Amino acid sequence: MTVASLCDVVVATGSFPLLSGVNLTLESGMTYLITGPNGAGKTSLLRLLAGLEVPSRGSGAVLGFDICSAERRELRRHVGWLGHETSFYPDLSPTENLLFAARTTGADADFIPSALERVGLAHRAKVPLKSLSAGQQRRVSLAWLLVRRPQLWLLDEPFASLDDEGRDLISQLIAAAQSSGATVVLTSHGALPAKTNASSIVMVGGRIVESAS
Amino acid sequence: MRLVLLVAQKDLLIERRSRVLLWQVAPFGLMTLVLCGLAVGPNASTQAKLAPGLFYIVMTLVALLVINRTSQLESSRGTATSVQILGIDPGAVFLGKGLAMFIQLSIVGTALLAGTTVLLHVPLHAAILTLPVLLLATATLSLAGVLYGRIAASSANAGTLLPALALPAFAPVLIAGERAFSSLITSGPLARWVWLLGVALGAYACVGLLLYGALEES
Numbered sequence: 001m002t003v004a005s006l007c008d009v010v011v012a013t014g015s016f017p018l019l020s021g022v023n024l025t026l027e028s029g030m031t032y033l034i035t036g037p038n039g040a041g042k043t044s045l046l047r048l049l050a051g052l053e054v055p056s057r058g059s060g061a062v063l064g065f066d067i068c069s070a071e072r073r074e075l076r077r078h079v080g081w082l083g084h085e086t087s088f089y090p091d092l093s094p095t096e097n098l099l100f101a102a103r104t105t106g107a108d109a110d111f112i113p114s115a116l117e118r119v120g121l122a123h124r125a126k127v128p129l130k131s132l133s134a135g136q137q138r139r140v141s142l143a144w145l146l147v148r149r150p151q152l153w154l155l156d157e158p159f160a161s162l163d164d165e166g167r168d169l170i171s172q173l174i175a176a177a178q179s180s181g182a183t184v185v186l187t188s189h190g191a192l193p194a195k196t197n198a199s200s201i202v203m204v205g206g207r208i209v210e211s212a213s
Numbered sequence: 214m215r216l217v218l219l220v221a222q223k224d225l226l227i228e229r230r231s232r233v234l235l236w237q238v239a240p241f242g243l244m245t246l247v248l249c250g251l252a253v254g255p256n257a258s259t260q261a262k263l264a265p266g267l268f269y270i271v272m273t274l275v276a277l278l279v280i281n282r283t284s285q286l287e288s289s290r291g292t293a294t295s296v297q298i299l300g301i302d303p304g305a306v307f308l309g310k311g312l313a314m315f316i317q318l319s320i321v322g323t324a325l326l327a328g329t330t331v332l333l334h335v336p337l338h339a340a341i342l343t344l345p346v347l348l349l350a351t352a353t354l355s356l357a358g359v360l361y362g363r364i365a366a367s368s369a370n371a372g373t374l375l376p377a378l379a380l381p382a383f384a385p386v387l388i389a390g391e392r393a394f395s396s397l398i399t400s401g402p403l404a405r406w407v408w409l410l411g412v413a414l415g416a417y418a419c420v421g422l423l424l425y426g427a428l429e430e431s
Contacts, residue, residue: 052297054430073426077300085291089223091230100223104216104301128230141295 001028003152003183004049006067009058011044018044020206022058031174031184036203042187045203046154049185051075063152077105080150084157087141090130094121094140097129098147107148115146119169134161142173153177155186216302220309224283225316233282234317242275242325250332257334264333265394269350269387272322273380276354279317281375283310284362288371303426307359311421314355322347339398346397349410350390356417357382363428386413 004026011019034042047053051072065075088097102109119139202210249267329335365375393406
């Protein structure tokens with residue numbers, strides 16, 4: 001089953017193109033690795049798939065939602081996002097952040113304690129997010145993915161700023177997502193841990209130059 | 214309505230944690246009120262006569278601080294993306310943030326109003342009677358503030374852009390609030406100013422509900 005299909009999509013900031021003529025089809029249950037140099041458009045492609053970027057040309061659908069229309073907002077509720085910046089509200093604790101996210105999206109808040117336990121943050125569940133390290137803050141975003149259980153996981157440089165334990169955790173979560181039938185799309189500068197099987201997508205200058213299983 | 218309350222509750226919880234209102238905004242407002250009293254001079258009747266205008270100028274400055282603070286909550290790219298991914302209805306975000314701002318400004322506004330009776334010799338009965346008008350003006354400032362705060366937040370110079378954008382829009386609220394307060398002191402006509410504030414509140418509510426989603430996307 002096709003999870004996402006993009007046809008000749010262009011995304012631009014002013015006159016500067018972030019993505020140029022992108023054609024892509026993503027299949028359900030697969031894992032995709034997007035690689036490329038800095039400025040290749042990896043993050044922009046992920047943001048497009050998340051409904052966070054507006055195409056200035058072309059067409060496409062992700063999880064059945066038209067990314068060129070207002071359906072983008074609805075799409076966002078069905079994807080899981082792990083960016084490389086600090087997420088959520090720094091003044092709130094991990095539990096409070098996840099409770100807010102769960103209550104506003106209708107996700108089951110009962111999963112929050114076990115999700116924080118799984119990412120190794122049970123002991124820091126009630127301290128403000130800003131007092132956690134960058135790696136720990138990323139784990140809170142991971143915990144949200146576990147609570148949300150999205151159909152499409154979009155992970156931007158998921159192994160960056162993580163220690164070995166954190167990298168193992170991400171690998172385990174990707175494997176769990178794969179076994180549950182979710183589609184995972186991740187970006188990386190370097191090689192992935194050996195356990196991660198992924199189809200490769202290579203980007204250069206806002207274009208997909210290679211896409212192979 | 215549930216989403217509106219959740220967004221408001223979240224903003225108020227963040228405020229409770231950071232205590233910016235208590236330790237920064239409220240003292241700023243009271244100090245400005247004291248300075249206004251000193252600038253006008255010791256004559257009690259002059260102070261009382263000018264008090265409504267001075268009070269609303271201080272309220273406007275305080276509102277700018279609260280708006281700036283509230284709009285900064287989602288200003289970092291990571292936080293903004295996380296919140297966008299939740300896909301919360303923009304109308305609920307607009308009203309929720311407006312409600313949280315209204316509660317914060319009402320608390321500070323009431324404290325400042327009490328301050329005008331002590332520092333600027335406003336009759337107590339006029340201060341009490343103007344409280345409902347103050348709440349109406351505060352609600353209007355809050356909804357307008359959420360809108361202009363959102364517009365300014367998309368700029369790298371949000372702190373300096375916000376006053377330039379918001380102060381002209383706040384002028385009618387400031388004038389109507391000041392005239393209503395003066396009317397309560399001098400027993401002048403009140404209804405037209407209350408009506409003006411009501412119209413402004415309705416207009417900002419409609420504009421915000423229509424445009425906030427587009428502003429979030431821009």
